Amino acid sequence: DGGITQSPKYLFRKEGQNVTLSCEQNLNHDAMYWYRQDPGQGLRLIYYSQIVNDFQKGDIAEGYSVSREKKESFPLTVTSAQKNPTAFYLCASSSGLGQSNEKLFFGSGTQLSVL
C-alpha cells in the first residue's frame, strides 16, 4: 500500500543532543513537508522540499535541519539549538500544491519529548 511512514512513533531527547526523525513515502510525490504541532496552535511549517536536493525554510525553521537526497526520504534533525523541542511532528507529501486535484498525505506522526 502507498503511504507515508514516520519513525519512531515516540522519541526522547537529552539536553544537548541532536535527534533525527525519519519520513519515508512511496507515493512518488515530489513535495514533502515537516510540520510541528503544539496543543492549541495548530500546525506550523518547519521545512519543505519540492524537489530532490532542494528545500526551503518554513515559518519556524530555527533549530531544525533537513536533507532531501532521495525523492522518497525527507529526514528532520532537531538540533540542540532548538530549546523547546517537545511537540508532535508530522511529515506530509504531495505531488505539488497549487493543482486543482492536489492534497497532502500525512504520516502518523512522531511525539518528541525532552528527558
Add this chain to the structure above:
Amino acid sequence: AQSVTQPDIHITVSEGASLELRCNYSYGATPYLFWYVQSPGQGLQLLLKYFSGDTLVQGIKGFEAEFKRSQSSFNLRKPSVHWSDAAEYFCAVEYGNKLVFGAGTILRVKS
C-alpha cells in the same frame, strides 16, 4: 500575512445533533481551502477542499462546507453527528506552495 482563524477551541454536541465548525481566513486572492480531521496521536485526513466553482463542497463522512467570499469564511457542517466524529478539526488555506492551518477545534460528542 495570511492567517486562518478557528474561533472555537472546543465544541460539544449531542450525538445526532447538527454541527457547524467555523473558519475564517485572511487572504487577498481566491483561496484554496481545506478541512482536515485528526484523531489523537494520528496524522491528518482530508475531509474536503474548495478550489473553485460551486461554493458548497461535499466531503467524506457526510461533511460539507460552504465558501462565503463576502464573509471570508469556510464553515464545516454535518447534519447529524456520530460518536466516531469526535476528533480535532483543522481548517487550512493554501498560498504559494504552503498550507497555513488554523489552531484547530476539538469536537466532543456526548451520547
